[in-house]
Amino acid sequence: MNIKEVIENQFKELIKKYPSFILYWEDDIGIVKGELNFKALYNGVVIADTYTIKIEIPSTYPSNLPMTKEIGGRIPLNFHRLANDYLCLEVPTKMKIIFMQNPTLLFYVEKFVVEYLYGFSYKEKFGRLPYGEHPHGNAGIIDFYKELFGVTDINSILKFLKILSNSNYRGHHLCPCNSEKKLRNCHGKTIRELMQLDIAYMFRFDLDVILRSKTNRF
Amino acid sequence: MESINKGLIFEEIGKQLDISPTMYKLAVERYTAVAEYLEENDLKAHFYPQGSFRLGTVTRPIRNGIESDYDIDLVCQILVDKNNTSPSTIKNTVGNLLRKNKRYKKILDEEGRRCWTLIYAEKDGIGFHLDILPSIRESIEIIESLIKEYNLAPRYAESAIAITNKNKIDNLYNWESSNPNGYGLWFDEINKSFYDLVEKSTRKQIYENNRDIFASIDDVPPQLIRTPLQRVIQILKRHRDLRFNGHKLEDDKPISMIITTLVSQIAKNENCLTTDIFVLLKFIALKLAQYAILLSNIEISQQQYAVIKRDIYTGKWYISNPVNPAENFADRWHENDNRKAKAFFQWVNWVYLDLIQNMDKPGFDINSLKNVLGNNVVEKANAKYQSLLLQHHNDCMQSSSLSTVNITSPGKPWG
Numbered sequence: 309m310n311i312k313e314v315i316e317n318q319f320k321e322l323i324k325k326y327p328s329f330i331l332y333w334e335d336d337i338g339i340v341k342g343e344l345n346f347k348a349l350y351n352g353v354v355i356a357d358t359y360t361i362k363i364e365i366p367s368t369y370p371s372n373l374p375m376t377k378e379i380g381g382r383i384p385l386n387f388h389r390l391a392n393d394y395l396c397l398e399v400p401t402k403m404k405i406i407f408m409q410n411p412t413l414l415f416y417v418e419k420f421v422v423e424y425l426y427g428f429s430y431k432e433k434f435g436r437l438p439y440g441e442h443p444h445g446n447a448g449i450i451d452f453y454k455e456l457f458g459v460t461d462i463n464s465i466l467k468f469l470k471i472l473s474n475s476n477y478r479g480h481h482l483c484p485c486n487s488e489k490k491l492r493n494c495h496g497k498t499i500r501e502l503m504q505l506d507i508a509y510m511f512r513f514d515l516d517v518i519l520r521s522k523t524n525r526f
Numbered sequence: 527m528e529s530i531n532k533g534l535i536f537e538e539i540g541k542q543l544d545i546s547p548t549m550y551k552l553a554v555e556r557y558t559a560v561a562e563y564l565e566e567n568d569l570k571a572h573f574y575p576q577g578s579f580r581l582g583t584v585t586r587p588i589r590n591g592i593e594s595d596y597d598i599d600l601v602c603q604i605l606v607d608k609n610n611t612s613p614s615t616i617k618n619t620v621g622n623l624l625r626k627n628k629r630y631k632k633i634l635d636e637e638g639r640r641c642w643t644l645i646y647a648e649k650d651g652i653g654f655h656l657d658i659l660p661s662i663r664e665s666i667e668i669i670e671s672l673i674k675e676y677n678l679a680p681r682y683a684e685s686a687i688a689i690t691n692k693n694k695i696d697n698l699y700n701w702e703s704s705n706p707n708g709y710g711l712w713f714d715e716i717n718k719s720f721y722d723l724v725e726k727s728t729r730k731q732i733y734e735n736n737r738d739i740f741a742s743i744d745d746v747p748p749q750l751i752r753t754p755l756q757r758v759i760q761i762l763k764r765h766r767d768l769r770f771n772g773h774k775l776e777d778d779k780p781i782s783m784i785i786t787t788l789v790s791q792i793a794k795n796e797n798c799l800t801t802d803i804f805v806l807l808k809f810i811a812l813k814l815a816q817y818a819i820l821l822s823n824i825e826i827s828q829q830q831y832a833v834i835k836r837d838i839y840t841g842k843w844y845i846s847n848p849v850n851p852a853e854n855f856a857d858r859w860h861e862n863d864n865r866k867a868k869a870f871f872q873w874v875n876w877v878y879l880d881l882i883q884n885m886d887k888p889g890f891d892i893n894s895l896k897n898v899l900g901n902n903v904v905e906k907a908n909a910k911y912q913s914l915l916l917q918h919h920n921d922c923m924q925s926s927s928l929s930t931v932n933i934t935s936p937g938k939p940w941g
Binding site for chain 1: 529533723796797798799800801802804805806809929930931932933936937938939
């Protein structure tokens with residue numbers, strides 16, 4: 309099956325639940341556009357809302373994730389958006405890790421887009437975000453790795469990222485988290501699982517970003 | 527605020543414009559009877575529907591502002607070689623046989639330019655105009671030239687036919703070329719991806735609403751299943767009929783063949799897919815509007831896949847027949863200071879204002895569609911829509927019946 313057929317089939321699954329979308333193509337990029345009419349529940353609060361969105365699916369999908377814009381003019385520029393107008397749904401590496409569990413359009417829409425839009429609707433209603441937000445830029449990326457590895461020390465994060473970006477796992481080495489344990493007896497499982505995702509290039513990218521911000525700061 | 531399901535309203539409006547399953551069955555019975563009668567009288571021919579009845583885009587016509595009889599076009603393709611006959615023989619063989627029959631003689635209209643028309647007045651006030659088109663298979667030379675000179679796919683070219691044309695001035699007959707079956711095949715190929723999307727659910731719905739006519743779900747003929755593409759064409763045709771009714775440009779309004787061809791060609795070029803009629807209509811209307819620039823700027827660079835083209839030097843317009851590239855549906859658009867082209871783009875603008883902008887604005891009132899799609903039709907469609915809302919809260923209707931997304935371990939927006 310070529311990628312267009314994959315996208316078409318995933319689109320068919322999507323419109324069973326969200327019927328007001330259209331799929332078309334701009335060169336090789338699949339465009340899914342229309343009204344996302346959702347109802348979502350978090351911590352006992354149900355929100356139903358409608359947004360007009362445009363999802364762009366690259367020809368390298370599902371290795372590369374779709375990008376989404378809100379085109380109904382509801383979300384202001386100062387909310388989480390990239391310069392080119394795409395919604396910042398999550399830290400890219402985190403998104404990728406989650407997405408690979410279930411790489412379908414329906415999952416993408418419900419896991420990332422609905423969650424993001426629920427957050428925005430919630431903020432409109434109650435004046436604050438329901439589940440916090442990552443800081444913009446590098447701090448957000450560091451934030452994510454702090455959560456992922458359960459550490460607070462930035463040097464630990466850098467060491468983990470070096471292992472991941474070089475696919476250089478040594479179980480008998482000391483774990484970078486300062487636990488004094490061997491890696492295999494500490495964060496070994498997490499690291500091995502992340503290595504299996506085959507996204508060393510993303511870890512390397514994040515490592516570079518963090519290193520660059522460090523040198524800038526000092 | 528309850529959000530209005532515009533796609534569903536259009537589905538209901540489409541159903542009102544369409545021929546009902548009962549009328550469809552009756553129409554098939556009527557033309558089958560004519561075909562059988564002609565065959566019994568030693569006419570060796572193939573009979574098959576063409577036009578909107580064949581394409582599934584039947585739209586209740588408006589004549590002088592009033593809803594009137596359905597037009598059904600039937601091809602009568604006589605099995606004789608083009609070298610061994612003449613257009614007058616073909617046309618009059620059919621005409622004479624019809625006149626020979628008492629019943630048909632009574633309902634036979636005056637001879638048309640290409641057809642014989644039988645006018646059936648049915649008991650509940652909605653009748654048919656059955657246009658019978660005498661024809662023969664096109665000559666091998668012409669079929670081969672379509673393939674070789676015009677690059678037409680053989681699967682289309684092979685079904686080309688020769689039809690007869692009676693000249694108004696000298697009453698002489700000549701041959702013209704046509705290809706209703708090829709066009710039908712071209713349309714089916716584009717319609718297929720939409721058909722596959724909606725076939726199962728639509729078939730079930732038609733069966734459930736017409737248990738008196740169909741013995742089982744499989745009994746529902748595919749010809750009754752309407753896709754979003756067919757619905758868009760029906761709605762556009764009706765909107766055109768009403769918008770131009772009594773207007774100074776009425777005689778220049780876009781013909782159905784142009785609407786059907788452009789909508790299908792856009793769907794084909796963009797390879798688009800959706801189950802939502804409103805979404806598809808909007809997508810196509812915006813694409814059509816992009817061509818309005820050709821009115822003021824001939825020299826604009828035109829892409830290879832443009833569905834409407836204009837010659838930089840002569841200013842002539844081109845919308846080619848997909849199964850007969852030599853035929854230009856827009857061959858008269860440049861006349862009288864581009865009057866037909868202006869009428870077309872005026873209509874495209876009306877479509878945008880009446881159907882897209884109007885329906886997209888908050889507080890859209892369904893009744894506002896009455897002027898542009900018909901009082902009766904919108905009234906009935908709205909009643910159906912309201913009762914659907916009340917009856918089943920099925921998942922394609924409302925956010926209140928949408929299944930809920932449970933947010934656990936939410937992510938955090940970033941960047």
